[in-house]
Amino acid sequence: MKADSNPCALPASKRESGDDRRIAVAKAARQIIVEKGLEGLRTRDIAARVGINIATLHYHVPTKEALVALVAESIRDDFRVQAMRHPRVGKTGLEQLYMEFDDFREATREMPEVIIILTELVERARRDATVAEIVLPMHRFWRSRFEDIFRLGIADGSFRPDLDPEAGAMITTGALSDSWRRPDTSPSMIEQALAELERAFIRKS
Amino acid sequence: MKADSNPCALPASKRESGDDRRIAVAKAARQIIVEKGLEGLRTRDIAARVGINIATLHYHVPTKEALVALVAESIRDDFRVQAMRHPRVGKTGLEQLYMEFDDFREATREMPEVIIILTELVERARRDATVAEIVLPMHRFWRSRFEDIFRLGIADGSFRPDLDPEAGAMITTGALSDSWRRPDTSPSMIEQALAELERAFIRKS
DNA sequence: TGCCCACTCAATCATTTGATTGATTGAGGT
């Protein structure tokens, strides 16, 4: 029996339930995408990493297209968990912005690979409608969240009255995802950017 | 003789100079990258589009890696031409920011495909040192240009005294390239973002 | 004229790669 990288549940069984296999496949695929990009994703490599035969892989995930969609769904699930972690009710706009920034810091720290995969998926979304349908809503959701924060913050006096919530959200998500994506961005530079974003939108006394 | 898509110079000759061929190859490769992505780039397709044999292609560009590097250089050249078009001397920080914004509008209008290819190249730069060496300096150059503008603008009173030039440049280039890259960004949204960037950094009277 | 060499092509190779086929295994139900 090959390397059992998932030492939980029932290691005694040679068979896995279909769901567990699909999860394992998604995980392996994500690792390979991080290492070699979507371009370098090979069904054989995934099967090898999971420790199953190529045919078995095809049994669980019929085509490569479905496999990419599976990865996209997996990323979306992670994103949702991350987004729903901290409740926002009853906070001011500025407080919520701080929370959103903290979530971003946490994400860069704890799941840095997600944005790498996400970038590749967004790239592919231009040509793959299935992926687009899964991935683009994620970014829209993230952006709309900043929009809401800015609207609230304008109303409660946290932010400039002349702040355009849509544009502010676009700038913020754009700047954050771009700085996250780039290989030459240091953590301290991200902190600089976050601080500057705050100054850019905050209401000056 | 197949489709001569380049009706200039010397259509009477069956031979092209090596340089012309390489240019034609780069052009064809760029088209294909726009259509199918770097992942879908095939030497055969390039050769077919240029109207030459695969072996001839390999004669001019020895390997696929060299081909990608050629495309990267080609993009860099376009970028340089675009960047150097308008002289900046003797303007205030705000005026230069306007000019930079105009250049950006012009780029999105007249060479929208460049950012698509550039994004793919940046993506690949994480794994390909050759491409990284060509592509990453471009972004650094663009960013440093905004840095200079912000420094000047702080000194001449255009921008907020508490503006961090580095962070501002990061935010600006990040927001612009991200909004340019996304397939669901309309021109009016870019205008909104540009206007908001101005409000974000400008000195309030 | 004759040679050199940049340039070009048809044919072919060696791998890679997504997918399929047909047989086998074993857990759970009756």
Added chain:
DNA sequence: ACCTCAATCAATCAAATGATTGAGTGGGCA
């Protein structure tokens, strides 16, 4: 004990793909 079927694998296919080989071809120069 027997049956069923999800799950698994070895073997193989067909197409795609980057690269090479070897044979020209013609313009320019001695």
